Amino acid sequence: xxxxxxTVSSWVLALLLTLPIMALIxxxxxxxxxxxxxxxxxxxxxxxxxxxxxxxxxxxxxxLAGVPxxxxxxxxxxxxxxxxxxxxxLPLAMPxxxxxxxxxxxxDFSGPVQSTLRHWFGWQSASDYYFPAIRTLGGAALVLGLVxxxxxxxxxxxxxxxxxxxxxxxxRLLGCSPWQSFKRISLPLARPAIVVGLSLVAMETLAEFGTxxxxxxxxxxxxxxxxxxxxxxxxxxxxxxxxxxxVVMLLLSLERxxxxxxxxxxxxxxxxxxxxxxxxxxxxxxALVFCWSLVLLGFLLPFVILCYHAIRYFDKAxxxxxxxxxxxxxxxxxxxxxxxxxxxxxxxxxHRLTGKTYTQIPKRLASMGYALPGAVLAIGVLVPLTSLDFxxxxxxxxxxxxxxxxxxxxxxxxxxxxxxxxxxxMAIGSVESSLGKVSPSLDMVxxxxxxxxxxxxxxxxxxxxxxxxLAGVLLVFIExxxxxxxALLLRPFNxxxxxxxxxxxxxxxxxxxxxxxxxxxxxxGLIPLIFLNRSLEQTH
Amino acid sequence: MSTKLAxxxxxxxxxxxxxxVVAEEVNVYSNRQDFLIKPIIDTFTEETGIDVNVVFLKxxxxxxxxxxxxxxxxxxxxxxxxxxxxxxxxxDLTQPVDSEILEKSVPAQYRDADGQxxxxxxxxxxxxxxxxxxxxxxxxxxxELADPKYKGKICTRSGKHPYNVALISSMIxxxxxxxxxxxxxxxxxxxxxxxxxxxxxxxxxxxxxVCDYALGNSYYYGVMLSDEAQRETAExxxxxxxxxxxxxxxxxxxxxxxxxxxxxxxxxxxxxxxxVSDEAQHLYASANHEYPVKDGVEPSxxxxxxxxxxxxxxxxxxxxxHAKTAVQLVDDVKFDL
Numbered sequence: 118x119x120x121x122x123x124t125v126s127s128w129v130l131a132l133l134l135t136l137p138i139m140a141l142i143x144x145x146x147x148x149x150x151x152x153x154x155x156x157x158x159x160x161x162x163x164x165x166x167x168x169x170x171x172x173x174x175x176x177x178x179x180x181l182a183g184v185p186x187x188x189x190x191x192x193x194x195x196x197x198x199x200x201x202x203x204x205x206x207l208p209l210a211m212p213x214x215x216x217x218x219x220x221x222x223x224x225d226f227s228g229p230v231q232s233t234l235r236h237w238f239g240w241q242s243a244s245d246y247y248f249p250a251i252r253t254l255g256g257a258a259l260v261l262g263l264v265x266x267x268x269x270x271x272x273x274x275x276x277x278x279x280x281x282x283x284x285x286x287x288x289r290l291l292g293c294s295p296w297q298s299f300k301r302i303s304l305p306l307a308r309p310a311i312v313v314g315l316s317l318v319a320m321e322t323l324a325e326f327g328t329x330x331x332x333x334x335x336x337x338x339x340x341x342x343x344x345x346x347x348x349x350x351x352x353x354x355x356x357x358x359x360x361x362x363x364v365v366m367l368l369l370s371l372e373r374x375x376x377x378x379x380x381x382x383x384x385x386x387x388x389x390x391x392x393x394x395x396x397x398x399x400x401x402x403x404a405l406v407f408c409w410s411l412v413l414l415g416f417l418l419p420f421v422i423l424c425y426h427a428i429r430y431f432d433k434a435x436x437x438x439x440x441x442x443x444x445x446x447x448x449x450x451x452x453x454x455x456x457x458x459x460x461x462x463x464x465x466x467x468h469r470l471t472g473k474t475y476t477q478i479p480k481r482l483a484s485m486g487y488a489l490p491g492a493v494l495a496i497g498v499l500v501p502l503t504s505l506d507f508x509x510x511x512x513x514x515x516x517x518x519x520x521x522x523x524x525x526x527x528x529x530x531x532x533x534x535x536x537x538x539x540x541x542x543m544a545i546g547s548v549e550s551s552l553g554k555v556s557p558s559l560d561m562v563x564x565x566x567x568x569x570x571x572x573x574x575x576x577x578x579x580x581x582x583x584x585x586x587l588a589g590v591l592l593v594f595i596e597x598x599x600x601x602x603x604a605l606l607l608r609p610f611n612x613x614x615x616x617x618x619x620x621x622x623x624x625x626x627x628x629x630x631x632x633x634x635x636x637x638x639x640x641x642g643l644i645p646l647i648f649l650n651r652s653l654e655q656t657h
Numbered sequence: 658m659s660t661k662l663a664x665x666x667x668x669x670x671x672x673x674x675x676x677x678v679v680a681e682e683v684n685v686y687s688n689r690q691d692f693l694i695k696p697i698i699d700t701f702t703e704e705t706g707i708d709v710n711v712v713f714l715k716x717x718x719x720x721x722x723x724x725x726x727x728x729x730x731x732x733x734x735x736x737x738x739x740x741x742x743x744x745x746x747x748x749d750l751t752q753p754v755d756s757e758i759l760e761k762s763v764p765a766q767y768r769d770a771d772g773q774x775x776x777x778x779x780x781x782x783x784x785x786x787x788x789x790x791x792x793x794x795x796x797x798x799x800x801e802l803a804d805p806k807y808k809g810k811i812c813t814r815s816g817k818h819p820y821n822v823a824l825i826s827s828m829i830x831x832x833x834x835x836x837x838x839x840x841x842x843x844x845x846x847x848x849x850x851x852x853x854x855x856x857x858x859x860x861x862x863x864x865x866x867v868c869d870y871a872l873g874n875s876y877y878y879g880v881m882l883s884d885e886a887q888r889e890t891a892e893x894x895x896x897x898x899x900x901x902x903x904x905x906x907x908x909x910x911x912x913x914x915x916x917x918x919x920x921x922x923x924x925x926x927x928x929x930x931x932x933v934s935d936e937a938q939h940l941y942a943s944a945n946h947e948y949p950v951k952d953g954v955e956p957s958x959x960x961x962x963x964x965x966x967x968x969x970x971x972x973x974x975x976x977x978x979h980a981k982t983a984v985q986l987v988d989d990v991k992f993d994l
Contacts, residue, residue, distance in 0.1 A: 159988040221854070227865040227890075242866055252853045333815070333853035335993055346716055347817050347984040349744065429886065496720050503724040510728060523728050606717045610684055610710040610730065613691075621690040621713055626855040626877070629886070630692075 120470050123570060127467035130460050131479030134538050137497030138362070138485050144355035152344055152353040161340060168336040171258055171329070172322050178262030179318045182411055183269025184311060188299060189404050190270075191277030192285075194395045201408050202274070203646065208415030209267040209592075210642035212599040212616065214327035215635050216264050217257075218628050219419040221331050224251040257332035263415040265321055268592065269314035272547060275588045276310035277303060279554060295394055309553055310585075312372055313546035317592070319368075320488040320542070323361060326602065327623075337361055338490045351496065358493050365488040366481065420639065426632035434633040438613075442634070443641050446614045449529065450597035451645075453536040454544075457593045458586060460537070461544035465552050466574050469560070480549065484542035491539065491602030498535040498607060502526045527609050535603040540596045544589040551585025552578060591646065598642045615641065682708040683924045686718050687735040689911065694735065697940050701931050707924045722750045722916065731916040732925035735777075738819040739973045740826075740980040742912050746773050751914040754926055762933035766972055767910060767950045776910035776973075777932055778947035781875040781966065782824050783906070785860055785894040791869050793895045796902065799828065802870065803843025811847045812859045812868040816992035817984060820856070820874055820909060825986060826979035827907045830971060834982060841990045852993050857881060864893030874909075879946025879959050898966035905967040911947065 189195060190202040208216075224230055231248055240246045250256065280303060288298040304311075326338045337357060345354035396404055427434065464483060468476040486494055502525040510520045525531055555578060563573045579586065601616045608617060615638045622631030687694065691713050698709045714721065718736070722729055722745065734751065736742040745751055746769070753772040760768070767776035784802070786794050802811055814821065828837045849868035859871035860881060871894075881891035898906040913932055919925050931937050938949040943957035955961060987993065 155985055156988065160991060160994060163991070163994050225854075225858075225861075226867050227858075227861040232865070252851070330815075331854075333851050333993070342716075343817055343984070343988075347822065348981055351720065492716055496717060499721060499724045503726070503728075506728060507726070520728070523725060523730065526725065527728075527730055602716075605713070605715055606721060608712065610712050617713070620715075621692060624715060625690055625693075626857045627880070629884075 120570065123463070123467035123470050124476065127464050127476065127479045130463055131482040134460070134483040134486060134541055136501040137494055137535075137538055138489070140500035141355045141489070141493065141497040142359055144352050145359040147352045149350055149353040149356055152348045152350045153356060156340060156344065156353075160335065164335050164337050164340045167254060167334055168323065168338075170254055171261070171334065171336060172319050174255070174258030175261045175265060175322045176315050176318055178258065179266040179269045180311070180315060182262065182266040183314065184273050184304075184307075186266075186408055186411060187270045187273035187277055187307075188303065189396075189408060191274050192299075192303070192393055193404065194393045195401065195404055195408075197405070197409075201412070204412045204416070205270050205408060206267050206591075206646060207412060207639075207643075208264045209271075209595050210598070210639045210646065211264060211416060211419055212601070212619070212635065212638065213261060213264045213325065214331065214601070214623060215423070215619070215628070215631075216415075216419045217260050217328040217331040218623060219422050220256070220260050221251055222628070223422070224248075224256075252331070252333045254332070254334050257329055257334045260332070261322055261325065261328055263411070265318045266411065266415070268317045268321075269311060271588050271592065272310040272314040272317075272550065273307050275547075275584045276307035276550065276554075279551065279582075279584060280306050306554075309550040310547075313550045316365075316369060316372075317487070317543060317546065320365060323365065323488050324490045326490055326492075341490055341493055345493070354493060358489055362485055362488055366485070369481070420636070423632045423636050423639075426629045427636055430629045431633065434630045436634070439615075439634060439637055442613050442615045442618050443637055445612060446598055446616070446638070447641055447644075449533060449536070449614065450594045453533055453540065453597045454590045454594040456533070456537050457541050457544035458548075458590050460541055461548040461589060462574065462579075462586075464545055465548045466570065466578070469552060469557075469578075470570050480545055484545050486538035487540065487542035489539070491535075491600065491604075492606055494539055495535055495603040495606035498531060498538065498603070499526060502531050502534065526607070529609065529612065531607045531609075532604060532612075535607050536597050536600060539600065539603060540593045543592040543596065547585050547589030547592065548582065551582035555581050594645055595642050598638055681706070681921065681924045682710060683732045683921050683928050684730045685709060685711045685733045685735055685928075686722070686731045686916070687711050687713050688715065688718065688737045688741060689713070689735050693944050694941070696944060697932070697937050700937070700940065701928055705924075705927060705931075707927065709928065719744045719748050719750060723748060725918075727918050729916060729918045730920070732919040732921045733928060734914045734916055735911070736914070737911040738909055739823055739912075739977045740819060742774055742910070742914070743974065743977040743980075745914065750917050752917045752919070754915050754929065756926060756930060758930045759933055762938075762951045764950060764952060766970060769974075774912050774914040775929065775933065776912045776950045777938070778911045778942045778945075779908040779950055779968065780911070780947050781898060781906045781908050781968065782820060783873060783875050783878070784897045784899050785863050785871045785873055785878070786897055787863050787866070787869045788893055788895055790866075791895075794897045797870075797897045798900045798903070799824065799907070800840065800900075802847065802872075803840045805843070805847070807847045807870060809847065809849050810869040811844060812849055812862045812871040813844075813852050814855055814859060814872075815852045816841070816987035821872070822980055822983045822987070823909050823976060824872070824907050825983035826976045827969060827971070829979040829982055829986075830976055831904060834986070837983075838986050838990060841986055841992060845990055845992050857887075860894055861890055864890045875948075875960070875963070876946040878963075879957070882959060883946070896963050898964075900969070901967055904971070905969040908948075908968045910950070910973060 186205055190198065222228055226243060284302050285298055288302045293301065324338060326342060329336050329339065341354045341357050344350050344357065460483065464480045468480060506523050506525050509524055513520050559577055560573055563577050599616055601620055604614055604617050615634055619631040619634045619638065622628060691711055694711065698711065702709055718734065722731060734745055751773045755772055759775050763775045768774065784797050786792065825837060825841065828840060856873035856877040859873045860878060862868050863871045875896060878891055878896050881887040900906055913929055915925055932941060933951055935954050938951045938954040942949040946957060946960050948956050
């Protein structure tokens, strides 16, 4: 393939993935009556400040939890590390609205924790004691942080592992303490990956609806849903979404600009055996408690509570079609993860081959879908796809054939496209941050040896950034397993994913009945997790 | 010519994949969870041999139908809440059904005069009171929830939830916008905690002493009472039907409508007519502890035990016209913040 064809395909892909957003921007430009003015005059300022505080809170938590955990797992020897390093990813497999439901249920005034405390101490009412209210912004930030920090962990760990050990060793030889060497070598080198992780966290938080709703925290996404469903104005909703997108783009490009002059490449493949710091004594115990409590709170505790409900309501909840739903989820998620990877590789390669700044644009464009609330994005997906459906049907009529019906929006195609638009950013970000660390001199060498771009990609880049690719694919896969609002709106007849099945119960305030299928989501998500983690370890 | 040939081939291929030929079937877009309607659907299929496919669409039914246009596979729309129903009707996504059975079975106030929609069940917006601290309150009204004597004693879910929006709309219909706003401010001032959770959480909160009064739909009480693990909580509260001395308790509906571009019209109407049969009405209503709309059909034993009540008789369509204003008022008084 020639350079120009790489560029052309990257633009085509990017534009394809941007279609839903363009549809929404078009909607946003239509008049919105006075809904917008009314919102601005009443609740919007509070929503904006809530959104800002929530995003900052969740990012801070994810950074403080994810980066140390990643460093410990990549660089240190710890007992139980074999389990910990993948257990720390587990919170991702848990849909956040389920974790939110579990924690609000547990810690509410009526929940078992406070009831037990009242029983023990003989307190009568809320005024007799202090207990932090869970349905608050702080509670939401904490719970979201617990389920989202693995993004940062996963990408940062990959980055730490890809780092050439010789750099760390040199810094140590030059007299750096482990902390200094971390601060001056490892952290700056891992910065692109950490930033990608944090931006995933931020965008996920921005687009989050179910969880913040449980916590009675109103954010901009609440405003998007309210204006759409309450005020019945999709235009105004699209307008708010567009503003959110703009802010995200702005922040991301600011970060990129700040990193512009910082170009670090790794000559080595980062595959030598890490000797690793061996932790002992108090440090060891602190590290262990730190990591395991993240696993405990982000995964084990909610999981155990789900199991409790599942066992109690097994007779009512068991459904012989779980197998079918699991297969649907598994198939859909795998297909989308594969597609996302291809998109990411093409976009990253075309930029790499030309090296021009403007070839960054397709990557940025294709990553925008992630910041949109799922249901709004789904509407954006419907617009171009139904137009395509109509074109096909009109063509069939013109040819004197029977109308084929909704070829795209009536089938799995719409859901898959929606997921790709929404989660492509994860694969793109992950591949990009890994590829950025591969020295261009390798490309030059390959070129002098007469390799064509596609061969360079397959023979040089892909093996080098295998971990980044795996991390990206894994993230996309797990997100697809859990994705809900887009699935609800785009799925065809007789097609349930595990998530949509669980949601029926959650939306009817009957999590007890949804606990069993929720466990299946987690377990099905674990299969590729374990598989991928094994191959991550093998290259190590 | 060759392009046309290629196109035909492609179209044929697509058609053979997408257009499966099936026996009689009905495609349903539903706001209601599959598990709630499955028993009724199964009975229908058993009796008629007609297959029913259901997609549960929580939000966005109108947008999806609108975009799908004449190609839409939807035959029947099952909705809950009057404003969501009116959205599909107002966007011209439904078509009238002329059926004597439907007209005879559904009282006039619970169906469209032109046959665009028919209610299937009603659900009352009740006020729950604490058994030990308040007792049964047959004389309670929505209006008095704003009385300062209830300061710190009231719980509710978000003011923007469709159930509360409909209630506020009915207040606007009765008292006008300005008075309703004052009422909302009063209720907000009386809240024991920020609006949060679902209707069941309100029952829990009353039982646990967070508040003494709570707004909630009648069927949640039924669901909790029939669940062993939650019965005790529900037994700590009374269900009260407000405004019995004047206009009656506010009720909302679940309803059915024929989609504008329904391809299986006959089968779909058959299903509609089945849904108002005595058997299905009872089944459908008791699946979620709601009230059947059809006169003479008894609600479930449990629901009957709560006693009869007078429902607000004003046309629901009138109430739905105030929905947007209601949401605006909720924002104006910052009810949820």
